[in-house]
Amino acid sequence: MLRTHTCGELRMTHTGLDVTLTGWVQHTRDMGGMTFIDLRDRYGITQLVFNMDNLPELCRESRKLGREYVIQVNGKVRERINKNPNLPTGDIEIEVMAFKVLGVSEIPPFTIENNTDGGDEIRLKFRYLDLRRTVLKENLILRHRMAMAIRDYLNREGFLEIETPFLIKSTPEGARDFVVPSRMNKHQFYALPQSPQIFKQLLMMAGYDKYFQLVKCFRDEDLRADRQPEFTQIDCEMSFVDKDDVLHVFEGMANYLFKEILNNVPANSFPRISYDEAMSRYGTDKPDIRFGMEIKELTPLVKGKGFRGFDEAEFAGAICAVGAAGWSRKQLDAITEFVRRPQVGAKGLIYVKYTEEGTTKSSVNKFFDDDSQKLWCEHAGANPGDLLLILAGSRKQTLTALSVLRLEMAERLGLREKKVFAPVWITDFPLFEWNEDENRFQAMHHPFTAPLDEDLHLLEKDPGKVRANAYDLVINGVEIGGGSIRIHTREVQQKMFRVLGFSDEEVQSQFGFFLEAFQYGTPPHGGIAFGFDRWVALFAGTESIREVIAFPKNNAGRDLMLDSPSYITESQLKELNIRLRE
């Protein structure tokens, strides 16, 4: 080894010891008579001292060391005269006797410190420099610890980690596939998996009754801060289980992570809310339940008083902002503007201030008297001092807008505390949703999701009413994972494909092998998959999963460091029998 210790481990107990350290020059402070250097490695920072009195030649040499030079130093550990309480190694320093430059460095394009001066673009281009920063380093360490804890828990629960192929087959339904041309099979393409769904079900059929995999998945769709074209799932499947069994095992896994990683267990068992209930109480299927502020319907209370905004609306709903009756005109205008943005799409915002004196003041005073406004307040659970915010319009759009408004208000009122975690299971999703563009039903989860037993008889008569035996894990408004009990008979699976509008020929060519597999003894099974990147981001306290991925892509799917994707040569194309079209 080129070193005897790391830059994070030396303490007072090591004083007097002769040590050799290696690392990067974080910073030099040249005082004239003496020079201090902060030496950094993965483990921390240790201060080096050079002194003109002792070794003038060495001290002069040290001034030539630039930022990010890689050096090896030999010296003695000694107690500092001025200690630095902000540094774990701040009680000691190294009196350098000799050093050697192991690698010189250009001047880095941005400063490699906690508060970097670099913007997103340049940091992605020089990702290997950005990764030297403590924030990203700690995120990657967190990711590692979580991966280890997950493997540890699932291993002890008897799960086997089994790899599945990446070069597979393009199938309809779901996200757009990334495809890979096959040189040996002219004009044919593999697809990269959107998830190992079919493989894990085949593993259940093969008798591996508890499977998991930390696995890359690929979806060729447009990106967001919480979406990358390739991302990592914790993919799990179990046989001979019902919904409760699955939820129990993975509640256990979530709590194991909370305990091992954050030392903070939110609840032994997580609340469960049906999809319908989530939609009516929160306006979304991924509610943030760290705070109340639930949506209350006011439709019957507001109709018929001549206010067109209500009279013409299918639905009117309110949320109650506790203690916000004193909000200024400016604050209310800002929040009104917020809901009127095209992304939220509300026509306007009606507010009612329920004053401390017990009277009401609203933006629709002209149409409603104090008593009726008080009635709304009571209905929505508001007390004197609270602010009622009301949106009206079509039921679906208004609920969606209220859900967005609810989050925004919570943000402004400081109710979304980073260190509080509120997990919740959302259950009983609709099995299908209607696709307006294609004029057909499509699977809300995926085509292998089992209907609830009691809704099975509706499958062909009234597919829109069928509920799925499916569940999502939502933490703090972030969809962390989702899964379902799967269809395990050929008959139901075929009915499912029929409702989705597949012809028998299409089913045969796309899923023939799968239907065939059902015929050789298929156990009842179900599972779940978690977005590992999102989970790490949640624990790291960041919204962007790029912060927890070593080498992420930008929002156009480009790798700014590699400058990929890129063109390939004519000879590569020829080998693949591919001609580019305009």
Add this chain to the structure above:
RNA sequence: GGUCACGUAGUUCAGUUUGGUUAGAAUGCCGGCCUGUCACGCCGGAGGUCGCGAGUUCGAGUCUCGUCGUGACCGCCA
């Protein structure tokens, strides 16, 4: 596929509203001074195709159009 914002020194930004002399700041970088710093301090210096292209104008960093890049969002993401 669409909407919006941004693009000025190595970097992060101001300047654009109202076109007008030599485009500024901070930080970084280079040189000098400094023996207890840790956001070291002080003095001095260098550093610019205002993304690119066209247009309007006596005159464009500033206005218009196009284009490229970056970010956020809608659609999309079973």
